[in-house]
Every structure is written in C-alpha cells, then in structure tokens.
Amino acid sequence: MHCNRLTAWASPSLSYTSFLRHSVPDISSRDGDDSMCPGWIEEETRTLDLGDKRRSKRFRRILEQFDQVAPSTPAACGEVADLTATYRLFNTPSVNWMAILQPHNQATMERSAKYDVVVLAQDTTVCDLTKPSRQVVGAGPLEDVKKRGFFLHPLYAVTLDGLVLGCVDQLIWTRDSIRQNVGKAQRDREIRTMAFEEKESARWLELMQSGEQIALANPQTHYIGVSDSESDIYELLIQNNDLAENYDFVIRGCQDRRVYLGSAEQPKVLSEAIAEVPFSHEFEVSVSPRKSLISGESRKRRSNRDGRTATISVRAKTVQVHGPQRPGGKVARVELQVVEAVELDPPVGCEPIHWVLFTSLAVTSLAQIELVLSAYCRRWDIEVFFKTLKSGMRIEKLKYQSIDAYLNAVAALMITAFRVEQLKSASRVTPEASCGAIYDATFWQAVMTVVEGGVLHSDTPPTLKDFCRVIAKLGGYVDQHGQGPPGSTTIWRGLLKAHAYHEAYLAIKGLK
Numbered sequence: 001m002h003c004n005r006l007t008a009w010a011s012p013s014l015s016y017t018s019f020l021r022h023s024v025p026d027i028s029s030r031d032g033d034d035s036m037c038p039g040w041i042e043e044e045t046r047t048l049d050l051g052d053k054r055r056s057k058r059f060r061r062i063l064e065q066f067d068q069v070a071p072s073t074p075a076a077c078g079e080v081a082d083l084t085a086t087y088r089l090f091n092t093p094s095v096n097w098m099a100i101l102q103p104h105n106q107a108t109m110e111r112s113a114k115y116d117v118v119v120l121a122q123d124t125t126v127c128d129l130t131k132p133s134r135q136v137v138g139a140g141p142l143e144d145v146k147k148r149g150f151f152l153h154p155l156y157a158v159t160l161d162g163l164v165l166g167c168v169d170q171l172i173w174t175r176d177s178i179r180q181n182v183g184k185a186q187r188d189r190e191i192r193t194m195a196f197e198e199k200e201s202a203r204w205l206e207l208m209q210s211g212e213q214i215a216l217a218n219p220q221t222h223y224i225g226v227s228d229s230e231s232d233i234y235e236l237l238i239q240n241n242d243l244a245e246n247y248d249f250v251i252r253g254c255q256d257r258r259v260y261l262g263s264a265e266q267p268k269v270l271s272e273a274i275a276e277v278p279f280s281h282e283f284e285v286s287v288s289p290r291k292s293l294i295s296g297e298s299r300k301r302r303s304n305r306d307g308r309t310a311t312i313s314v315r316a317k318t319v320q321v322h323g324p325q326r327p328g329g330k331v332a333r334v335e336l337q338v339v340e341a342v343e344l345d346p347p348v349g350c351e352p353i354h355w356v357l358f359t360s361l362a363v364t365s366l367a368q369i370e371l372v373l374s375a376y377c378r379r380w381d382i383e384v385f386f387k388t389l390k391s392g393m394r395i396e397k398l399k400y401q402s403i404d405a406y407l408n409a410v411a412a413l414m415i416t417a418f419r420v421e422q423l424k425s426a427s428r429v430t431p432e433a434s435c436g437a438i439y440d441a442t443f444w445q446a447v448m449t450v451v452e453g454g455v456l457h458s459d460t461p462p463t464l465k466d467f468c469r470v471i472a473k474l475g476g477y478v479d480q481h482g483q484g485p486p487g488s489t490t491i492w493r494g495l496l497k498a499h500a501y502h503e504a505y506l507a508i509k510g511l512k
Helices: 039-044 053-066 073-077 080-090 097-112 184-193 202-217 234-242 270-275 366-377 380-392 403-429 441-451 464-474 488-508
Strands: 002-005 117-122 125-128 148-159 164-173 222-227 247-252 258-260 281-287 308-321 334-342 354-359
Touching: 039 053, 039 097, 039 403, 053 073, 053 080, 053 403, 073 080, 080 403, 097 148, 097 164, 097 202, 097 403, 117 202, 117 380, 125 380, 148 202, 148 380, 148 403, 164 202, 164 403, 202 222, 202 234, 202 247, 222 366, 234 247, 234 334, 247 366, 258 270, 270 308, 270 334, 281 366, 308 366, 334 366, 354 366, 380 403, 380 488, 403 464, 403 488, 441 464, 441 488, 464 488
Parallel strands: 002 281, 117 222, 222 247
Antiparallel strands: 117 148, 125 148, 148 164, 247 354, 258 308, 281 308, 308 334, 334 354
C-alpha cells in the first residue's frame, strides 16, 4: 500500500493545485477618506454601506479598536467617547449584522478567485448568552428554555495549503421556541412529515447552494464544500445529480445507508458493501485535540480526544445511494463515491479514527483520494475559527442588552477573528514572505524596536514566520526545539501587547 502524510497544515502534493500561486496581497497601504485606517480594514470594508458615511467611518474605527484583541468592548475602545459611539452604532435600528458582514463576504469571494482550489467548510456553533440575572432581549432557547443564545453557521473559505481567506457567507439565527416534554418517537414522526425547508437542517443545503453560486461566479477556481456528519442528509447528497463543473463536496457520513453496487438490484448496507473493498493506501494525518462541549456527551464524534498523529488505511468505492421515503414520495437514487479511512492500530486507550466520506469527487487514483482527504482535513480550520471567536474574542461574554446589538458586535468580531487566523495561517503557508505584506510598517517596527531592546537593528521587515513567532512569544509562546507553530491563543494574546507598543511608538514618533 502507498503511504503518504497529510496534516492539518501540510501542503499536499496534488496535481489539482499549485502551491500558493498568488502570494499574500500587500494590504498595508492607506488611502480613502479614512486615511489613517489600516489597509486590511479598508480591504474588508470597501463596499460597506450602513446608510450614512459617518456610520461607515465609525465602524472602521471600531474594527481598528477591536483589532487590538482586548478582553472587552470597553477595554478595546479605551476612551469613553469611543465606547459610547460604539454602543450607539451597534444599537442603531437600521444597522444589522448582514450589512456589516457583506463587504467581508465580498472581499473573501474575490480573494478565493485567485486560487486553483478552495475549500468551503461549513459548521454550526452554539453561542450561549445565558446570564445570571438579566437575559439578552431577543435571545432564543438553546437545548432547553433555561439556556438562551443564538446559532452561528458560517461558510468558511480556506486554501488546500491552509491559508484562511475568510467567510463567504453565514447564517445566524435564534429559535422562537422549543417543544419540551415530547418523546423521541413523537419528535421523529413530526420531523418526517415536516417539509425540508422548514427544518433547521435546511441550513446545510442553503450554504451548499451558496457555495455553488460562488463557484459559478468564479469558473477558474475549483471549490470543494466540506461538512461534518451532521450534514449527512439526503437532500445534500442528491445535489450530485446537478452540480456546477467546478464545485464538488465532501460530506462525512453518520448513517449506514443502503447502497447499490454496480448493476445489483438489491441494496446492501454501506458498511457491508465497503468491507468487500480491500484497503489500497495509507496516510498519516494529524488528529486535532477535542474537548466535549456537552456534559455527559456519549457520541464518539463529539467526545474528548487528545491530539496525535495517526496512520489511516483507506479504501474507496463508487456506489448508488438508495433514495429515502419523503412526504412527497420516494426520492431517486444518487451515484456517489465513498472513501473510508480507518485507523487499524490506534494507541491504547484511544478511540480509532474512522471516517466515511461521501463525495462527488473522483476516487480512481491516489492523487484523487488524497484530494478528498486533504479537503476534509481542512474542516478543522472552522473549529479553530470558532475557538478564536469564543476564547479570544469572548463573543459569549459581551454586555449588549438586545440580540440585534449583540449580533452587530459579533459580526465585527468575526472580521477581527478572521484577521487573527489570516495572520497565523499566512505565517505557515508562506513563512519566508515579508511581514510587510500584511503588517503596517510602523507596526512591525514598533514591535521589533521593543523586543530588540529599544533599537531597531534593521530596516528590512522580518519574515512572516519570524515575526509571527515574535508576536506569539509576547503572548506566552515557548519557542523551543520540537515545539509546534504558534496557535491562535498565543497570537491574539501577543497582539494585545503589540498594539500597546504600537500606540506608544506612534506617540513617541509624533505620528498620532
């Protein structure tokens, strides 16, 4: 069997893409009405329209303050006047989170068009806003009426090499109510008779179709939609019958569906059908650590897990998936490829890796199977994005009193979280590129002046890899032999200190 290594940050050797054909764009320029606004903010707000130029200008100022990754909105704003203006903007009835994120979505779509292959990962995170006393007005029930909050479901664009491009679309919603004291059997019967469009699970199809529309708009780029086992829904699988030529999907299965092999008239369950196929390849994958977010979680795919490198054996087969019964009748079959990845010899005490992946991609060659696995491994990036939002941006700890204002602030922090992930991933994908491609000159000069003892030893910007490590060390990263690259937490902690150095540097130089 062939053995190849795949990691969450490795650049897979695939014939489908060149390695970062386009370098990270230089977004450090400052122009426009907001002449002192950092270039990256200009990039993410170029088409911003909040109904008034003064609001748009204020929002850019808010983004610049949030970019300091402070522990709270008051800490980010600093001045009372800035804090008051921030609360006033987010509480303006005519300002909404969709208008805030639309320019970032547009900028991300434009970035994605520069690459050969882009993964569009989607997933849902639950944002718990439950407070000890006063609740956020408009927050909806979560798993029970005692917990209140909202649901966030982005469509997150990442290159196969791991460069984070941002969110191309997203859904945010609250529940009006939930039914309690209803048995599982009754709930299942109600779900079976409900129109698919009325179910919360329709979100998966909505963003899959959104990704396909982006593919149609950018025919030179191959987009691959990726989602986890919660999206193993037949309404998504059957989309393979009518996909754009440059759009494919990889969906992790969780149901042992009935399938047909070749011209067989009788179906088999998938686990039996795939077991007839011998393993053909081996890969090494980096398995990320996972902490269960639900007390007493029993599902294996949601339970606690330590990070490690695993060797997986892989086999693939083309099947026809049996169509289920729906309120309007039986649904037609759909032909798909199935890739099964199994860890045959896991460490003692570790749950073995077992992925069953439904895909519209071809799987007849080693490179094609590697593409499927590489695309699925990129799904972890959206989990890291959620962690940055919750642990770094602390979106569940904001103090806004209404859900509308709360979501406006979350939308701004989503753009800030993207910035953190962009900086981290760029330092890994293009480590030898100049940090001047992303950081303003006064910013890196301020940081390097401090860490070099008060004297800037070179006018040449450090590489992205070296400067990212400098930032991360300010946030507690231990740079020693065998240590992995800096993560999001140490980077955003380091950025907090770095922005303080930058403020002092500008004041000393008379630039502020």
